[in-house]
Amino acid sequence: MEFYGLLGEKLGHSLSPVIHKKVFEKLNIEAAYKLLPIPKDEIHKVGECIKLLGIKGVNVTIPYKQEIMKQLSYISDEAKKIGAVNTVLLKGGELYGYNSDYFGFGKMLEINNIEVKGKVAVVLGYGGAAKAIITYLLDKEVSKLYVVSRNKSPKEGLDSRAILIDYEDLKEIKGDVLVNTTPVGMYPNVGKSPVGEEVVNNFSSLVDIIYNPKETEFLRLGNLLGKKTCGGLYMLVGQAIKSEEIWQDITIDEKVLNEIYEELNKEFI
Numbered sequence: 001m002e003f004y005g006l007l008g009e010k011l012g013h014s015l016s017p018v019i020h021k022k023v024f025e026k027l028n029i030e031a032a033y034k035l036l037p038i039p040k041d042e043i044h045k046v047g048e049c050i051k052l053l054g055i056k057g058v059n060v061t062i063p064y065k066q067e068i069m070k071q072l073s074y075i076s077d078e079a080k081k082i083g084a085v086n087t088v089l090l091k092g093g094e095l096y097g098y099n100s101d102y103f104g105f106g107k108m109l110e111i112n113n114i115e116v117k118g119k120v121a122v123v124l125g126y127g128g129a130a131k132a133i134i135t136y137l138l139d140k141e142v143s144k145l146y147v148v149s150r151n152k153s154p155k156e157g158l159d160s161r162a163i164l165i166d167y168e169d170l171k172e173i174k175g176d177v178l179v180n181t182t183p184v185g186m187y188p189n190v191g192k193s194p195v196g197e198e199v200v201n202n203f204s205s206l207v208d209i210i211y212n213p214k215e216t217e218f219l220r221l222g223n224l225l226g227k228k229t230c231g232g233l234y235m236l237v238g239q240a241i242k243s244e245e246i247w248q249d250i251t252i253d254e255k256v257l258n259e260i261y262e263e264l265n266k267e268f269i
Helices: 016-027 040-053 067-071 077-082 101-111 130-139 217-224 233-248 254-267
Strands: 002-008 031-037 057-060 087-091 094-098 120-124 144-148 162-165 177-180 205-208 228-230
Touching (some): 002 016, 016 031, 016 233, 016 254, 040 087, 040 094, 067 094, 077 101, 094 233, 101 130, 101 228, 101 233, 130 144, 205 217, 217 228, 233 254
Parallel strands (some): 002 031, 120 144, 120 177, 144 162, 205 228
Antiparallel strands (some): 057 087, 087 094
C-alpha cells in the first residue's frame, strides 16, 4: 500500500482525504491519504521524514507552501513562478515540488466558460492561493490585472505586471472577472462579503475560491445582480486530481474529476 497525506499546521475538517479516497477507489489504487499536522518548529525536518517513512506524495497547505521549497531537489516551472509548492512527490529518494492550485483554478474557469484572455481581472487578497491565481491569469494574457489589498505597502513576490490597489481604489474599477481569494464569507463566518453590490455590479463574472458554503455572500450578490458566478469546489477537486496525476504518473480522464465534484456537491455542501 502507498501512503499520501496533507501537510499543514492546523488542518481541521479538510475535504482532501475524502477526495483522494474517491480517486483511489475509482482508479483501483491501493493507497491511503492522511492528515499530517506539523507544528512550525518541526517543519524543517519534514523533507527527511517523508523520505524516511517512504510517503510517496504530500499536498502542502498554509503556512508551509514556501517553507517546503527549501527542502526539495526539484521545483517545477509553474511553482517557481508562483513562489509556492502545494504538491510534493518522492521519487528515487529525491523530493520534487509542483503547484496544482494553478491547474485547479484553470479547470474551474474552463468548466464555467469564463474567458480571461484580453479581459480585465481583479484578485481580492494576496495570501494562500492568490499567487497561483495571479500567475495563471498573467499566463493566460489578461489585458489588465489588479490585486486588491487592505493596504498598498509593497507585496513580496508580486509580479510587476499586476497593479496593487486598495478597496477604496476598487470602487473606481470596471472589469470583467472578479476573484475572491480572501477567507471572508467562509464557514462558519458566513453571510459576509469582501465587497458590496456597488463593486460586484462593475464585473460580469464572479469567482470565489471558497467552497463552503457553496453560495457565499459574495456569490449571492453576484447571482442577485445576474452575474456569471462559480464557487471553489471544482478548483479543490481539480487541484487534487492534478496532484494524483503527478504522483501516479498518469493522465486522469476529466470524467473522474466531474464525477467526484458531483458526488461532493450532493454529499457535503
